[in-house]
Amino acid sequence: MSAVNAIARALPIPAGAGLARALVERNARAFRHGWVTLVSGVFEPMFYLFSLGVGLGALIGDVDAGGGRMVEYAAYVAPAMMAAAAMNGAVYDSTFNLFFKLKYARLYDSVLATPLGPRDVAVGEITWALLRGLLYSTAFLVVAAAAGMVSSWWAVLALPAASLIGLAFAAVGMSVTTYLRSWQDFDYIQLALMPMFLFSATFYPLSTYDESIRWLVQATPLYHGVAMIRDLMLGDVAWGILAHVAYLAVMGLVGLVFAARRIERLLLR
Amino acid sequence: MVGAHRLTKRFGEFTAVDAIDVEVRRGEAFGFLGPNGAGKSSTMRMIGCVSPPTEGSLRILGLDPATDGPAIRARLGVVPQRDTLDEELTVRENILVYGRYFGLSRAQVNAKADELLEFAQLGERAGSVVEPLSGGMKRRLTIARSLVNDPELLLLDEPTTGLDPQARHVLWDRLFRLKRSGVTLVLTTHYMDEAEQLCDRLVVMDGGRIVAEGSPRELIALHSTREVLELRFAADDHAPYAAKLTGLADRVEVLPDRLLLYTDDGDATAAAVHGRGLAPLSVLARRSTLEDVFLHLTGRTLVD
Numbered sequence: 219m220s221a222v223n224a225i226a227r228a229l230p231i232p233a234g235a236g237l238a239r240a241l242v243e244r245n246a247r248a249f250r251h252g253w254v255t256l257v258s259g260v261f262e263p264m265f266y267l268f269s270l271g272v273g274l275g276a277l278i279g280d281v282d283a284g285g286g287r288m289v290e291y292a293a294y295v296a297p298a299m300m301a302a303a304a305m306n307g308a309v310y311d312s313t314f315n316l317f318f319k320l321k322y323a324r325l326y327d328s329v330l331a332t333p334l335g336p337r338d339v340a341v342g343e344i345t346w347a348l349l350r351g352l353l354y355s356t357a358f359l360v361v362a363a364a365a366g367m368v369s370s371w372w373a374v375l376a377l378p379a380a381s382l383i384g385l386a387f388a389a390v391g392m393s394v395t396t397y398l399r400s401w402q403d404f405d406y407i408q409l410a411l412m413p414m415f416l417f418s419a420t421f422y423p424l425s426t427y428d429e430s431i432r433w434l435v436q437a438t439p440l441y442h443g444v445a446m447i448r449d450l451m452l453g454d455v456a457w458g459i460l461a462h463v464a465y466l467a468v469m470g471l472v473g474l475v476f477a478a479r480r481i482e483r484l485l486l487r
Numbered sequence: 488m489v490g491a492h493r494l495t496k497r498f499g500e501f502t503a504v505d506a507i508d509v510e511v512r513r514g515e516a517f518g519f520l521g522p523n524g525a526g527k528s529s530t531m532r533m534i535g536c537v538s539p540p541t542e543g544s545l546r547i548l549g550l551d552p553a554t555d556g557p558a559i560r561a562r563l564g565v566v567p568q569r570d571t572l573d574e575e576l577t578v579r580e581n582i583l584v585y586g587r588y589f590g591l592s593r594a595q596v597n598a599k600a601d602e603l604l605e606f607a608q609l610g611e612r613a614g615s616v617v618e619p620l621s622g623g624m625k626r627r628l629t630i631a632r633s634l635v636n637d638p639e640l641l642l643l644d645e646p647t648t649g650l651d652p653q654a655r656h657v658l659w660d661r662l663f664r665l666k667r668s669g670v671t672l673v674l675t676t677h678y679m680d681e682a683e684q685l686c687d688r689l690v691v692m693d694g695g696r697i698v699a700e701g702s703p704r705e706l707i708a709l710h711s712t713r714e715v716l717e718l719r720f721a722a723d724d725h726a727p728y729a730a731k732l733t734g735l736a737d738r739v740e741v742l743p744d745r746l747l748l749y750t751d752d753g754d755a756t757a758a759a760v761h762g763r764g765l766a767p768l769s770v771l772a773r774r775s776t777l778e779d780v781f782l783h784l785t786g787r788t789l790v791d
Contacts, residue, residue, distance in 0.1 A: 235557040240587040247584060248575035251616075328571035330537050332588035332636075333557040486537055487498070 234337030234478075241329065241342030242349070249350075259354045263303035264361055270421070271295045271367065282423055283452055289369075296367040297448035298420040300358050300376060301383055304351050305440055306411070308384040311347035312391035313407055317398055326485055336486065340392060340478035347388040348381050355380035362451075370453025379450055379463075383443040386466040389473025396480035414440040439469055488513050488640050488671045489534055493543035496529045503529040505695035506543060511640075516662075516672040518682045518689035520777070522785050525692040527675035528568060531644045534673065535565050548639065561589060564638030564670075568645045570625045572617045578628055579604065579613040586635040599635050606661065607631035623654030630661065641665065643674040647681060659684055679778035693785040703777050710783055711775040712737050714753035718746045718760065718767040728765065735759050749775070 249255075271292030280288040319325040326339055334342075355377055362368050394407065418440040424432055435441050446462035449455055489511035496504040504526040511517045519527040532538035533545060536552040536559050545552055547559050573581050579600050586596030604610045607627040612620065620628065626646070633641060646662070647655040662685060666672055676682050682689055683703045691699040691706070699706055707713075716736070720728050725746050729739050735756055736748035750756040753772025760767065 235561075235590070237588060237590055240584070240590070243587055244573070244576070244584045247580055248573070251575060323574060324569070324571045325573060327567065328565075328573070328585070329588060331535055331560065331563075331565040331567070332585070333561045333590065334588050335557060486539070 234335035234339075234341070235333035236338070237332075237334050238338040238342035238345060240334065241338060242346050245343075245346040256353070259303075259307055259350070260357045262306075263299045263354070263358050266302075267292070267296055267299045267358075267362065267365075267367075271299075272365075282425070283448070284423065284454065287452075287454070289452060290367070292365070293367045293369065293452065294448075295421060296362045297376065297451040298418075298444045300355055300362070300380055300451075301440065301443040301447045302415050302420060303358060304355055304380040304383040305387045305414075305443060307351045307354055308347050308386075308388035309391045309407065309411060311350060312343065312388040313395045313398075313404065316343060316392055316395045317401075317404075320395070320484075326481070330485055336482040337478045339481050340389075340474055343392065344385065344388045344474060344477075348384045351384040352377065352381055368451055370451065372449075372453045372455050373451045376447045376450045379443075379446050382463065382466045382470065383439075383447075385470035386439055386443075386473065389470045389477055392477035393473055393480055396477070396484050414438050418444050420444055439466060442466055488548060489517075489673065490546045491530075491534075491543065492545075494530070494533065494540055494545055495542040496526070496533060496538065497541045502695050504533070507690075507692070507695075507697050509690065509697070511671065511673055513639075513671055514666075514669055515687040516666050516674070516685050518686035519673070519675040519692055520677065520679075520682050520689050520781060521675075521692035522677060525785070526695040527692055528644055530692075531642055531673070531675055535563060535642050536560050561636065562639050564633035564636065564641040566629050566633050566641070566643040566646055568648070568675075570629050572625060572628060572632070574617050576617065577613070578609055578615055578617060578620070581617060581628060582632050582635055585632045589636040591636070596635065603631040603634055606634070608657070621654075623650050623657065626650060626654065626658060627661070630658070634665075638670065640671045640673065643672065645675055645677070647676070647678065655681075679776055679781055683777050691781060691784050698784050699780070706780045707775050707777065710780045712749040713751045713775060715773055715775050715779055716748040716750055716753045716756050716760075717769075717771040717773065718748065719744065719769045720746075720765075720767050731763060731765060732760065735763075747779075749779070 275291030275295070278291045281291055281294050283289045283294055329339060330336070359368070359373065359376060363373065398404065418435060418438055420440070424435060427435060442462040442465045446459055449459050489509060491507060491509040493506040493508065494504060495502065495506050507530065519530060521527050529538065533540050533552070534547060536547065536556040539553060548562055550559050552559055573584065576584060582600040582603055583596045586599055591599070604613050607630065609624060609628055609631065612624065617625065617628070630646070647658050650658065659681070662672060672685070674685065686703060688702050689706070690697045699710060701709065718728070722728070725743070726741050729741050729746055732739055732746070732748065736750040738749040740747040740749070748756055757770050757772055
């Protein structure tokens with residue numbers, strides 16, 4: 219988090235008092251009262267994993283994980299579920315939860331009356347989304363490893379990788395949320411997430427697509443998230459993974475700066 | 488504490504605050520009085536460093552809000568017009584978490600929470616969630632929360648609007664105590680009794696401008712008379728009676744149900760009214776209040 223803060227400070231973004239942690243603490247306290255939400259976040263990706271990976275996997279057999287290397291379908295699809303869960307968790311936190319706090323609870327009206335500034339709000343909320351996501355992805359990784367779907371120690375790096383996916387999507391999700399007017403507008407977010415979830419080389423390899431449309435899939439952020447985590451969990455790590463990291467890091471930082479600016483324009487009028 | 492010079496706030500074409508000059512001194516209770524939409528809240532938001540001025544200069548605690556916002560806010564307490572309590576937290580947690588926003592240590596906020604819950608008479612509800620509290624309790628909690636950083640300057644935007652009389656008196660008592668302990672209060676209100684009770688000095692705002700300024704007593708002396716005589720007649724239209732009363736008072740105001748005669752001696756004027764052979768249904772001589780000043784300055788038409 220201090221790294222996020224340091225980078226944020228170096229960029230020309232709205233003021234803050236460096237007290238984002240106070241907002242994280244506030245969220246942790248609120249979360250203790252509503253811990254049930256934790257359960258769905260942990261189990262959703264696992265349900266997917268077992269229904270698709272184990273159930274459907276029995277019909278499919280082994281698949282080509284790239285470069286002709288054949289792996290069990292469950293091991294192939296598990297990293298994609300982890301990446302998609304990181305995306306979904308971050309988006310949920312930074313859209314639904316944020317919208318509620320912004321429009322109904324008016325939480326930030328009271329927060330911004332204290333030394334905290336819009337940058338603290340953006341950094342604090344996104345940090346919280348990342349911490350929550352880390353909890354989910356750790357639980358997922360442990361279960362996947364116990365089920366024998368993880369074949370390399372590189373997989374430990376899938377945890378920070380999942381956080382990076384979280385950062386990218388939470389920052390953009392937060393920016394988008396500042397434009398939403400009503401709950402109906404959330405359908406647009408679903409409209410963007412659903413195809414990404416289904417088509418980002420999540421359930422089958424990119425090579426399934428015709429050459430002419432592969433670039434389109436490769437342009438989407440979830441594709442990079444899935445590819446990055448799949449490389450790590452299957453132990454297929456090469457320099458090329460840095461391209462995925464760079465894509466998501468840029469998306470996250472640009473999104474963070476933009477989100478802080480939007481909060482400033484929205485609340486400090 | 489607060490120095491504003493030609494302070495202006497515009498939202499697009501609309502001018503909410505129009506080049507006002509305000510000076511608030513340490514330790515006083517200063518009021519912004521005015522009808523809805525007069526620009527009171529916009530002014531308060533600028534003083535609270537959550538709304539940048541469009542034009543003019545503003546200094547708070549000797550600092551510039553444009554560059555020292557967080558440093559100023561660290562020394563302010565803010566009670567917004569609408570309660571913005573954190574409904575996901577308990578009463579006590581609201582104070583704890585708010586204190587943490589000011590960078591206070593856990594030990595500090597814990598000690599402060601006990602003290603403030605007692606001050607706000609909410610000790611018994613410390614563990615309760617916020618939602619079921621009564622309006623008065625929520626307001627007291629909002630005020631308690633705003634004191635967590637021992638502010639030098641407390642901004643209260645319509646602190647007692649929507650509360651029942653008991654709750655208002657409890658709040659006034661708390662605000663008196665704060666003032667006595669040296670906290671500077673800046674408040675907005677459209678309750679005249681509140682302004683007379685609490686404010687050492689006040690300004691009356693209307694349409695984004697300051698239309699009068701002074702202590703409650705000065706304002707009454709300047710913009711009203713010492714007393715007001717209220718007359719009711721057995722008629723639907725009181726206007727014809729006003730014509731018969733010319734010369735008896737400094738000013739006669741015609742309301743749908745009564746006449747107001749602004750005069751320095753209500754009883755003498757009442758006698759003079761009878762002397763002209765008029766027999767009102769009821770006669771009431773009372774002291775002039777800030778309300779008379781307010782309505783005189785801002786008019787009786789509804790501005791919303």
